[in-house]
Structures are given as structure tokens and as C-alpha cells.
Amino acid sequence: MPRRATPTKIEDVARRAGVSVMSVSRAIRGVEGVSEKTRADILKVARQMKYMPNSAARSLVVSNSNLIGISLPTFAGEVFADILNGMRQTFDSAGYSSVIDTTEYDPDAELSWVRRLLSWQPAAIILTGIDHHPETRELLRASPIPVLEIWDHTDDPIDICVGIDHFRAGQMIGEHAVSLGYRRPAFVSTPLGHDKRADARLEGLRSVFGPAGGADVAASRPSLGNAFVTGFDGTAKLLDADCPDIICYLNDHMAFGGLMCCQARGLSVPGDIGIVGFNGLDLATVLPMKLTTIRTQRRLMGITGARHLLARINGVPTPESTVLPLQFEAGQTTCDQIDL
Amino acid sequence: MPRRATPTKIEDVARRAGVSVMSVSRAIRGVEGVSEKTRADILKVARQMKYMPNSAARSLVVSNSNLIGISLPTFAGEVFADILNGMRQTFDSAGYSSVIDTTEYDPDAELSWVRRLLSWQPAAIILTGIDHHPETRELLRASPIPVLEIWDHTDDPIDICVGIDHFRAGQMIGEHAVSLGYRRPAFVSTPLGHDKRADARLEGLRSVFGPAGGADVAASRPSLGNAFVTGFDGTAKLLDADCPDIICYLNDHMAFGGLMCCQARGLSVPGDIGIVGFNGLDLATVLPMKLTTIRTQRRLMGITGARHLLARINGVPTPESTVLPLQFEAGQTTCDQIDL
DNA sequence: CTGTTAGCGCGTTCAC
């Protein structure tokens, strides 16, 4: 007794159209080897019978699928949603489906997802960042499946990568701050080691302030949770202790929370304190005060990554490592420190 | 000549372990029919050889996969990201992988995605809302695959649904507004027909103001794009024309844009004008003024939906239609109109 | 241009 109504298969179509199974297969896939007339007849019958090829069967034969795996840290916060959007649009129109995972920044979770995905023989795999479980790298390096690492960059990717230079981003912020005369920088982020990209930006910031400003960068690393609240709380903690003159944030959301904190305490921005975000999110467009930030081209990054990967899938030569430019945007939350 | 290195298959493991293919199959799947000792031996060998079952082959035999399809309108704006997060967490720990789609509110796009997905014989399919292409309903009704419709509700779902009552949400806002003495309501949304849930909320609002307030609800429907900007622009248009005393928004993001617009024009909120959002997003938590809104339990909705669906997959009886409660949150952006 | 043969890797069935 069959558990479910069997859908029409290629054999049913062939019988009804009075041709062989292979002709149907060829007609459906649009490959050569069928006369235009038979092809038209077959397609008509197939449509009538609502025939839908079984992807598992096809995948089994060709050792390959039209599935593309995408692993993201999280959906929260627009950033990865933007990247994902760019990629999905590109893959979708190329006929691929996206199998998506969120790791919550846990390399073990990423690894076990990669294992499961591999069992589907996906056309490609996309991972966020360049820091993975050693076994993930090993597994993927050994497999012939194209791999894209996105959002960060390295000279030694698993396969190919498209991203930005986070260390450089930190430097750019630092240079801006130094040139305006800021001396007591601080950074509000998540716990160290949680987000390697954020850590890299902090390092970039430190590389500037170390030699130039002579001051270390105070870092506040509140626990996880809502970015707005985290920014607010992290700022409160810094203001209580270190008395910085400029605070840089993991992202614009946190910066906004920080801005609210400063306002709540009656501090004037940028008079008393400078605020710098990261990403150039839409949120900033309606704020009464333009946020100093670095705009990352997330959607473009997604599209670029997807295109390179498609090329890679089709055997077209592709650059191994692509670094997208950063756009520094000086806003109204930082200004010259004339009180020196 | 094989195109790619063949991964180890079940036969390889069987040979190496000195048993039959079937024993390996049973051992791996954890079903009865193997002695504990042989099972242990087999699992050890399998691990050594890094054996990973081929999902396509398995799927072909059992006419079924561990893939779950999830269709969302968009990733933008936290709302669907929250729902998705709740669902993914639940499915993931149950061993399912998520194939995700974004339709951008286009029923045709949804349909063609459903078609593609069906070719993978997924364990279940999740669609957002209850308005679909007729053929989508037909296709899914005819198939034995469990279907969950989420975020909205109806007495006649394709299979099962979990959501909220959007019409009622509009009513709640209307009742609040009327009780505070507001008379000239307005609604800022997206173009009519674009988002059926938003339309339903507007209808709910109208159902209150029609009889009680005697005034119709002015509606501003700017074109699509960034929600903050849309809220800002839609508000500007309303203020220029209709002179409302309370403006309700599609969501909190738009409400925030509207709030900024009012502030930019020197209007006092809630003195001159009331502002009401929708969803109860995290954004609101750091605003200097608590936003009047309706909190939707999006993550809970995702988890609930996923649980019901898993029950459905496993043949456990499940409620057909589940409506989650709404939490009205009176904030500081609406108050009594004492100037009547 | 068309059809036939022979699997793809695994799970069900039914022997032993």
C-alpha cells in the first residue's frame, strides 16, 4: 500500500505522448536530440499531466543538485539580510534554490550544518567569514564543491571569497577620529571572539590610536541581545568609567542606542562626545542628525559573490579573493575638538 | 571517467566492516535488526571513513525528504526574520533543513517557487499569509504534503495555519484612538493590495471610526522602499493635505520615520498629533518616547507554527487554525485630546 | 532524430 498518491512520472508522460522516456527527458530539459514537433507535443502533454521531474532522482544520476547552501550568523540586523537578498536574487533567476542556515556565530553549528548539506550534493556552499571549524575547512577543501566565503577576506580562502577589509575599516575610523583631534576613543562591541570581524575593526582602530594618539582604546563588550539596548547599555558603562571623547560601535544600530543614551544623559553630540557607527544602514536616513559611519555595500556584495560563484560552478575563471571598497561617511555626530 | 571524486558510499562501509549493506543501513539509521556489537563496529568504521549517506538516494526510495520549504515576503524589517528564527530553531533540532524563498509579495513568484520545491518532495511547506495564487492552493491541496500558513489566519486554510487577527489589530488601535478622543485618523501604508495584512488592519481601523468617529480614515500609500523613509514621506504628505490628529502606521519602522517627520516640522507628539505603530519592535526600546503599538509575538509564532507542523508531519492531531493574542501597548505617542 | 540498456545509492521485502 503506497503511503501517498504517486505523482505523475516521466514514464507516464512518455506513454501518453507515445514516445520513449528519453525523448521526454530531452524535451523537458531543453537539450538537443528531439525534433521541434515532438518536443512541442511532449511539452503539451507534460503540462496537461502537471508533470514535475523528481529532483532527487535527477540528483542521484548527475551527482549534483540545484541546491545552494548559505550559512549566516544571524538574520537579525539587516546586514546579513541585505547580503542574502542580493545572493538570492541572483541564484533564483539562475534556477537554484537556497538552503539556509543560521549559526549564531557557533562554528560547531556551522560544521554540523555543512555535514548535513553535503549529503545533498549541493551546487555550491556559502559561508560567512573566514573563521571556521578546522574540520569544516578540511571537509570543504576535500570536496569538489565550489565554496564562497563572504563578508570578510583572506589571501587563503577555502575556494573563493568576496568581502571587505574590516581591519582597514577600523583604521579609517581611527584616522578620521585622530584628524579631528579626538584622544580618548572607546569601542562598544560584543564579547571578544564572538564576532571576528568586529574584533578586526577594533584592532584597526587600535593600530591608529596606538602610535598616533598614544591612548589605548577602551572597549565595552556587553553581553548579547538586542543591538539597540546593547549600544545603550555599553555606552552607559563607558560613560560611568572611562570618560571617552569618541565612541565607535559595532554597527549603526548600536550607535543609535548609544546616541539615545548620550541624549538621555544630557550630553551633547558631537559637542561632548563623538559617535561613529558602521554599515550605513537605512535607519540613519531619517535621524535628525546624520551619523558618521562607514557604508558597506552589502547587497552588491551578495550579488558579486553570487555571480563569482555561478561562474565558478560553470567552470569560468574567477578571482580568488575580491575586496569591495568602503565608503567613509563623515556625519554630524563627530566634529573638530576645539577644546584642546 | 568520473567527473568528481566519488564519496564513500554505504557499500564501501559494508565491505570494510565485513557485513552486508543492509546491516550498515540499519546501524546508521538506528533501527532494530542489528546486534549491539555489530552496530558499534559499523558506526566506528563509518566514522573512520567519514561516511555520509546520500540524501537524494534516500529521498528517492522513501519518497520523502528532510527538506522544509519556507516562503517569506521579504527579509527586510525584522518581522519575518523573527518568525523565521523561531521556526528554524525548531526545525533544525528536529533534523530538517530549510529551503527558503522570498517572494517580494508576488504570488506568481511564490507559485513558481512552490513548483520547484515540490520536485524535492519536501517534508512540509510554509507560506506567509493566506492569499496565494489559485494554482498554488490547488497544487498544495492535491498534494499530501503538510502545509502551514503563517502570520495571518483563516477558517479555511490549505492545511493548517498559525497567525494573528490583523482586522482585530486595526480595531484595537481604533478603539484606543476613539477612547482618547481622536477624530481625524490617518493610516500610512504601502500601496493597496500589496500587503493584504496591512489592508486588513486598515479595514479594522475603519470599522471603528466609521460608526464611532463618523470620519473616514485618510490613507497615504507611498511607493515601496525603505520603511523609515516611507514613513517619513507618507507623513509629510498627510500633514500637507488632510491634517489628521492621529496617524497609524504599517509598522514601527514607519512610525519612527513619521515621528522624525513630525519633529522635523516642529509638531509636538502627542500634543499636536498622535502616532501609533505596529509590531512592538526592539527599536522602540531605546527611543526617548515610548511608542504606542501592538506587540506581535513573532518568534513565538514561528515556534508554534513549527511545532504544529512537526506534529502534522508525524501524524499527531493538530489544530487547524491557531490565532495568537495581540498585546496592545499604550505608549507616550498618544494621549487624551483635551482640546475638543 | 529516436529508443534501448545500464546504472546512480539507498531502503523495502523477504528469504535464510
Place this chain on the structure above:
DNA sequence: GTGAACGCGCTAACAG
């Protein structure tokens, strides 16, 4: 408790 057949639906390779 274990193993040998067979078939899931489809396509590559070859024949005609």
C-alpha cells in the same frame, strides 16, 4: 540477527 534481490525516477552512453 543477517543478507540477497529488486526497485525508487531519472539520465549517460550507446545503438539504430
